[in-house]
Amino acid sequence: MAPSAPAARGNELYAGYQSELADFRLAFSRGGAYTAIVLVLLGVGLDYGQYPDKQLPFAVARIVVSLLIAGVIVALYSNAGRRFAPWLTMSWLLLPQIMIAWMISQTEGVESPYYVGLNLAIFASGIALPFGLWQNLVFGVLSYLLYAAACLLHSGGVEPMGTFIVNSLFLLFAAAASGVYTFFNERARFMLFRLKAEVADKNTELEVINRKLVDIKGQMLQQEKMAAIGTLAAGLLHEVNNPVNFCLMAIEVAMEEPVTKNEPGLQECLVDAKQGMQRIQHIVSDLKTFAYRKPGAEVEGTPFLFEKALDSSVRLTAHELRGVKVTRELPDDTLVMGDEAAIIGVLINLFSNAALAMRKAGTQQPAIHTTVKWADGRLHVNVRDNGPGIAPEHLARVFEPFFTTREVGQGLGLGLSISYAVIERHGGVLFAESELGQWAAFSFDLPRAE
Numbered sequence: 001m002a003p004s005a006p007a008a009r010g011n012e013l014y015a016g017y018q019s020e021l022a023d024f025r026l027a028f029s030r031g032g033a034y035t036a037i038v039l040v041l042l043g044v045g046l047d048y049g050q051y052p053d054k055q056l057p058f059a060v061a062r063i064v065v066s067l068l069i070a071g072v073i074v075a076l077y078s079n080a081g082r083r084f085a086p087w088l089t090m091s092w093l094l095l096p097q098i099m100i101a102w103m104i105s106q107t108e109g110v111e112s113p114y115y116v117g118l119n120l121a122i123f124a125s126g127i128a129l130p131f132g133l134w135q136n137l138v139f140g141v142l143s144y145l146l147y148a149a150a151c152l153l154h155s156g157g158v159e160p161m162g163t164f165i166v167n168s169l170f171l172l173f174a175a176a177a178s179g180v181y182t183f184f185n186e187r188a189r190f191m192l193f194r195l196k197a198e199v200a201d202k203n204t205e206l207e208v209i210n211r212k213l214v215d216i217k218g219q220m221l222q223q224e225k226m227a228a229i230g231t232l233a234a235g236l237l238h239e240v241n242n243p244v245n246f247c248l249m250a251i252e253v254a255m256e257e258p259v260t261k262n263e264p265g266l267q268e269c270l271v272d273a274k275q276g277m278q279r280i281q282h283i284v285s286d287l288k289t290f291a292y293r294k295p296g297a298e299v300e301g302t303p304f305l306f307e308k309a310l311d312s313s314v315r316l317t318a319h320e321l322r323g324v325k326v327t328r329e330l331p332d333d334t335l336v337m338g339d340e341a342a343i344i345g346v347l348i349n350l351f352s353n354a355a356l357a358m359r360k361a362g363t364q365q366p367a368i369h370t371t372v373k374w375a376d377g378r379l380h381v382n383v384r385d386n387g388p389g390i391a392p393e394h395l396a397r398v399f400e401p402f403f404t405t406r407e408v409g410q411g412l413g414l415g416l417s418i419s420y421a422v423i424e425r426h427g428g429v430l431f432a433e434s435e436l437g438q439w440a441a442f443s444f445d446l447p448r449a450e
Helices: 005-042 044-050 052-076 085-106 115-127 133-153 161-256 264-291 306-316 340-361 415-425
Strands: 302-305 325-329 335-338 367-375 378-385 431-435 439-447
Touching (some): 005 085, 052 085, 085 115, 085 133, 115 133, 133 161, 161 264, 302 306, 302 340, 306 340, 306 367, 335 340, 340 367, 340 378, 340 415, 340 439, 415 439
Antiparallel strands (some): 302 335, 431 439
16 A cells, blocks of 8 residues: 555655765764864873873874774775764774773773763763764763773772762763763754755745746736737727728729729739738738637637638738748648637747747748648647757747747747647647757647537
8 A cells, every 4th residue: 555645755754864864974973083083192191191101002002093093984985984884983982982991991990080081972972973862872881881891900990889889870871861962963953854854845835836926927918918909909990990991992993993994004003002901901800809809718619710810820920921931731621629819829929939030040041831730639730940940958948938039128938838828728738849950840739629
């Protein structure tokens, strides 16, 4: 049975803590070992002050112990050092304790001042070193056993007994206190680690929220833009249609006049004027899709001919597509379900981006080819240009809101992110492909109208 999400998270947190603790213990052990060498060697001054007659053998002992600790340090830097760090740490800690126990046996036994060194090492292991509870307790017990052995090996034995008992109790108290320190230090370290993990999780959540807010901001900007276009288009329908119709009627009348029929140049001018007016009619007709669209609404499943949307987008971007060869490959049936105005907006964005990129790169014989085909009940559309392509480091980011390679003031970097959201609302995916210096292509799919 798979563990629950909280349990899995707890196991992951504990494993992460153990890994970080192992690194911490390894680094601390190395630092503590260096410190131990310094303290052991500085003890020469204590030897000189207390037992000048034993200075030479004690100095030799200190040098030997320092060299052995140095050997442990070398081991701590090896590949096996991380795995055996707790045992290596225990070994270099016990080396000075063994030395001190020997010094106790060689001096005054129970009443030797070197006894203090054993206590200091026990407290240091609990307060400073990141030992585990059981490791610290074992170290404390071993330190006491070394003291007891040193006293027994002394020529005077364990006399005076009262001093031996007091010193023994102090050593055992130090071991117990050190264990308590270790326990609470361990808890404090784990709580700190957990707090850091929680902060990291919160930061990740904030990043996700920020990305969502950016997406929402982009969608709101798109909604406002579409609403503005709709308002403008609704006004244009009434303001432009009437004078355009009046002009067309006047042109038709003028073309029927005998003078016009006898003047080929005049006839040609009137034909051009008529085509220009008809183009305005087409543009106004295309704008109707924006005028009667509800901004921000989800796809309502309105059937429309993709071919018609493609024609509209080409006409609406005609000024940007000047000099660009625009070709297409369509099936006989292009009836799809969705938001025609939004799809026109997607195509306008793709055509505009392609035209701008090719013009900026100075592409020779610029061309855009649109391939449309049915597959698995959906209409798959591919818009490909022969421009400069998209750099690999930019390809993965083209759909990010506010990401743009244009100069400041030439775009907000929202077009493709909004287009991505539009296609996503239609149950499809908008994705980009490119070969730098050769071509760029954008593909998406739309549902078939039932």
